[in-house]
Amino acid sequence: MIDWRESLATVPVGNTPLVRLRRIVPAGAGEVWLKLESGNPTGSYKDRMALAVVGGALERGDVAPGDRLVEYTGGSTGTAIAYAAARAGLRFTAISSDAFAAVKLRSMDAYGAEVLIEPSEGGKITPGLIARMRDRATALAAEPNSWYTDQFGNADIRPGYAPMGAEIAAVLGERLTVLCAGVGTGGALMGTIDGLEDADCKPDLVVLEPTESPLLTTGTGGPHRVEGVGVGFAPPFLDRARISDVRTVGQDEAVAMCRRLAAEEGMLCGTSTGLNVVAAVRLAVEQGSDSVIATFGVDNGAKYLEGGLFG
């Protein structure tokens, strides 16, 4: 039997670079720093939560090697769980759909996951589709030797991101004035702020959402193309009392920023990163040369090459 502790302890997750953006930030603006998470094994910060969830479940004995994890997912989270499951000697069944990028489904499959496809209506992500995926996942998770990872409620997720805050604090310390980022579950943003606060860093927290799905700003979501954020319901991990501000960024601005990041800074990133950087640069301009803004480079843009993000 594989030693899951040793196997999970030897993964190259975290300790990613924090890079200062220079070319796309106008003169006279503050500093903008990007936590470049594309270097994690499956190419996104989701590897941090997957390790925390899988490690926590094994540690408590919720699952044992050979058992099966179950989740409903559109991609990045599922790929990260598939990876952590493979490392730990667990099986993984992902409930997904033809509405999500084919490359993400193939990645889960490549890591040995069973990928069950819930058919969409014409490739659209709709509340009905999500509800069917969730129902199928909870039914499967009730079977013997199966366990629901629960990406929208698992208590291991937020602490799983705390090291990201510690890593940012180690570079910027108390100079950091603002942390801003788009949210899906809110796990990455809240976990990071916990890690920063543990290191006595207390930046303002600015939450971002697509202009086309302004749930936090107006109470109503909507369809948009920024994968992973603005999911149309309240982000379960978001602590609204800790937030300084909520800002919206248009999906076309996010796409344009991805293209600039690739061509001008040499960073190939996904759309949610484009959204993060648009807002970070805006804040750095507004707050002036003394400001220090950090945000997340969530994932690697390579998986969006087929989807037209880069033209």
Ligand SMILES: Cc1ncc(COP(=O)(O)O)c(C=O)c1O
């Ligand atoms: C590409 C991408 N960006 C951003 C997010 C948002 O992260 P979180 O759920 O931690 O708020 C996700 C989450 O699925 C994602 O897949």
